[in-house]
Amino acid sequence: MLRLRTLAPVAALALLSACGHGMYGQGRGPGMGPGAGPGPGAGPMYPGAQAVAMLQPTQGNATAGTVRFEQHRHAVMVFARVTGLKPNQEHGFHVHEKGDCSSPDGMSAGGHFNPTGKPHGHFSGTERHAGDMPNLRADANGVAETRFMMTGMEVGTGGATDIVGKGLIVHVNPDDYTSQPTGNAGGRLACAVIQKS
Ligand code: CU
Ligand code: ZN
Numbered sequence: 121m122l123r124l125r126t127l128a129p130v131a132a133l134a135l136l137s138a139c140g141h142g143m144y145g146q147g148r149g150p151g152m153g154p155g156a157g158p159g160p161g162a163g164p165m166y167p168g169a170q171a172v173a174m175l176q177p178t179q180g181n182a183t184a185g186t187v188r189f190e191q192h193r194h195a196v197m198v199f200a201r202v203t204g205l206k207p208n209q210e211h212g213f214h215v216h217e218k219g220d221c222s223s224p225d226g227m228s229a230g231g232h233f234n235p236t237g238k239p240h241g242h243f244s245g246t247e248r249h250a251g252d253m254p255n256l257r258a259d260a261n262g263v264a265e266t267r268f269m270m271t272g273m274e275v276g277t278g279g280a281t282d283i284v285g286k287g288l289i290v291h292v293n294p295d296d297y298t299s300q301p302t303g304n305a306g307g308r309l310a311c312a313v314i315q316k317s
Contacts, residue, residue: 293306
């Protein structure tokens with residue numbers, strides 16, 4: 121019984137992972153080459169292209185984590201594990217326009233990644249910044265572990281909405297998905313540069 125309890129979470133994770141990879145991988149032909157219409161990006165889309173961001177705490181904070189971005193045919197799958205958050209609280213989470221974490225407060229990453237010139241908005245809509253993602257929700261231990269799909273961004277295409285080389289920020293407060301231009305998410309707890317992997 122003890123053995124089963126130990127194995128169960130691992131099996132669940134493996135299943136989740138298999139679902140993610142299979143979501144757009146089945147029942148479709150290979151006709152997604154250059155010119156097949158992958159979307160607004162300039163470059164060809166490569167399903168399976170991946171990027172990673174290693175979040176480092178800004179000055180005076182302890183938030184850190186790893187976020188992976190995986191290109192699927194019609195969306196980008198985001199896998200995040202972030203620690204050192206405020207327990208049981210939501211934290212704004214965005215791709216920012218500059219891959220620059222050099223300033224101690226993370227402000228060097230600039231504003232939200234917004235290649236299409238839209239207002240800030242809810243991640244599920246189209247009238248929003250490309251970098252507007254769901255809030256991270258911390259558990260009682262200050263850990264957020266999540267996965268979600270994002271449209272409006274690409275990994276490694278070199279197009280306008282490619283997130284490689286951009287910044288990634290975790291905020292002190294939740295994003296209200298409404299206030300302009302930041303969602304009123306407050307200061308910056310952690311910063312990373314999104315890198316091709
Ligand atoms: Cu942000
Ligand atoms: Zn935004």
